[in-house]
Amino acid sequence: MTMLxxxxxxxxxxxxxxxxxxxxxxxxxxxxxxVLRRGRVVGMRSGQAAPGxxxxxxxxxxxxxxxxxxxxxxxxxxxxGGDLSAAIQAQHRDKANWSADDIRAxxxxxxxxxxxxxxxxxxxxxxxxxxxxPPLAWHVLLELAQAAPLTMQLSPLTGIDQMADPDFSETVxxxxxxxxxxxxxxxxHPHMRAGLRSLFAAAARHDLxxxxxxxxxxxxxxxxLEAIADLALETGFGGPILCxxxxxxxxxxxxxxxxxxxxxxxxxxxxxxxxxxxxxxxGRAPHVPAARGLTxxxxxSAAGVRVVVGTDNVRDAFCPVGRHDPLRALELAVLSAxxxxxxxxxxxxxTTDARAALGMNPGPIDGAQLHDLRVAQGHDPAAMIGGAxxxxxxxxxxxxPR
Numbered sequence: 001m002t003m004l005x006x007x008x009x010x011x012x013x014x015x016x017x018x019x020x021x022x023x024x025x026x027x028x029x030x031x032x033x034x035v036l037r038r039g040r041v042v043g044m045r046s047g048q049a050a051p052g053x054x055x056x057x058x059x060x061x062x063x064x065x066x067x068x069x070x071x072x073x074x075x076x077x078x079x080x081g082g083d084l085s086a087a088i089q090a091q092h093r094d095k096a097n098w099s100a101d102d103i104r105a106x107x108x109x110x111x112x113x114x115x116x117x118x119x120x121x122x123x124x125x126x127x128x129x130x131x132x133x134p135p136l137a138w139h140v141l142l143e144l145a146q147a148a149p150l151t152m153q154l155s156p157l158t159g160i161d162q163m164a165d166p167d168f169s170e171t172v173x174x175x176x177x178x179x180x181x182x183x184x185x186x187x188x189h190p191h192m193r194a195g196l197r198s199l200f201a202a203a204a205r206h207d208l209x210x211x212x213x214x215x216x217x218x219x220x221x222x223x224x225l226e227a228i229a230d231l232a233l234e235t236g237f238g239g240p241i242l243c244x245x246x247x248x249x250x251x252x253x254x255x256x257x258x259x260x261x262x263x264x265x266x267x268x269x270x271x272x273x274x275x276x277x278x279x280x281x282x283g284r285a286p287h288v289p290a291a292r293g294l295t296x297x298x299x300x301s302a303a304g305v306r307v308v309v310g311t312d313n314v315r316d317a318f319c320p321v322g323r324h325d326p327l328r329a330l331e332l333a334v335l336s337a338x339x340x341x342x343x344x345x346x347x348x349x350x351t352t353d354a355r356a357a358l359g360m361n362p363g364p365i366d367g368a369q370l371h372d373l374r375v376a377q378g379h380d381p382a383a384m385i386g387g388a389x390x391x392x393x394x395x396x397x398x399x400x401p402r
Contacts, residue, residue, distance in 0.1 A: 005034040005396050007049035009056045011344035011381055014352055016364040022046060028344035029056070029380060041368050056376040056384050057393055058347060059363050060120035061326045062354035065211075065244045065272045065310030068107040068124040068144075069137040071324070073097070074315045081320065084216060084281045090317035095127075103140045110314060110324050115149050117325035118374045118390055123153040123211070123358055125183060130162070132171035142177070153358060155181040155211040160195035160224075163202075169195075173202035181242075181359075183211035186224035196231050209240040209359045216245040218282055218291055220252055229263035237267075240359035244272040244310065246295040247282055257296070261303035270357035271305055273297050273349075274312035275332045277319045297337040308354040309333045309346075326350035331385050344381040370394050 023032025282293020378388030
């Protein structure tokens with residue numbers, strides 16, 4: 001059964017086979033009447049509506065990097081703030097409050113925010129602690145993942161030095177179910193290379209994706225990102241690799257950036273920019289921010305590196321404000337990373353490219369079931385990123401004549 005939904009705009013960057021979409025090209029969208037067959041998008045025909053009156057359809061959102069174990073704890077923290085080190089210490093002290101009920105209640109609040117924002121896929125990191133066996137938060141969040149109204153991946157967050165112990169890395173890897181990821185923080189650790197080698201080996205044995213917090217610093221001497229790329233190329237690791245933060249890359253000389261970006265592209269490593277937390281923690285000075293703590297998104301994208309944008313921390317020691325909403329994170333990235341129009345191309349960072357970075361089918365608009373899509377009242381990507389209300393695309397069926 002074929003069905004037409006009139007007056008629709010589609011971001012061209014989110015379409016795989018443009019030849020099937022024969023509407024009117026308007027800026028970075030194609031507009032017309034959407035063609036469905038058995039509830040699945042198969043193309044577009046030219047319509048009668050003016051481009052500025054069309055509704056924008058896009059894939060459900062992906063949150064590639066957040067921390068559901070920490071979120072919504074700021075109300076009981078010392079009212080101080082500070083840099084990354086101060087945040088780590090403050091959150092560590094708060095762990096005295098982490099009962100199963102506390103973790104569950106805060107994580108459910110975060111999941112409710114993500115669900116309301118139109119998120120269908122989410123990855124949360126989980127602080128692992130010093131022991132190799134899974135912590136309480138891992139068990140609680142794994143239980144929530146099995147019942148969540150969205151696809152929820154988890155990734156352990158340890159220090160890369162801990163992973164240098166093969167027994168530790170093997171124990172952690174065994175605790176990670178299929179479809180999730182293994183991860184670590186890489187920040188100038190003395191045994192970084194041994195830890196990376198052990199982590200990659202464990203990931204390969206257990207067929208796991210890999211996710212790093214790396215170079216969360218403006219110090220140009222921090223270069224764990226290149227070490228990760230070198231090892232990925234050396235080992236031929238075949239799983240998805242996502243590197244969050246990569247802040248120090250913005251402080252490297254152009255020749256260093258070009259070399260590192262080329263390795264990232266060849267290794268298929270995706271970079272997650274996390275503007276809210278990095279802008280809050282990095283570049284602090286007595287009077288004004290000394291520098292903006294953000295990886296160079298435009299340059300990375302131009303170099304052929306897949307870039308995604310995440311919410312990261314929400315109302316905890318690392319960021320005292322926010323909510324789990326990828327569109328809000330992308331809007332902040334547009335301003336802070338100076339992402340120029342046309343903005344439709346950057347929607348990939350919270351939809352198709354973000355899903356691919358998590359090891360999933362990218363899920364472009366063509367071929368998607370209508371229930372996997374969203375529709376915004378705004379008629380172009382700028383309006384959508386700027387806060388235009390959106391809802392499930394299946395609501396459009398109620399408008400069709402019966």
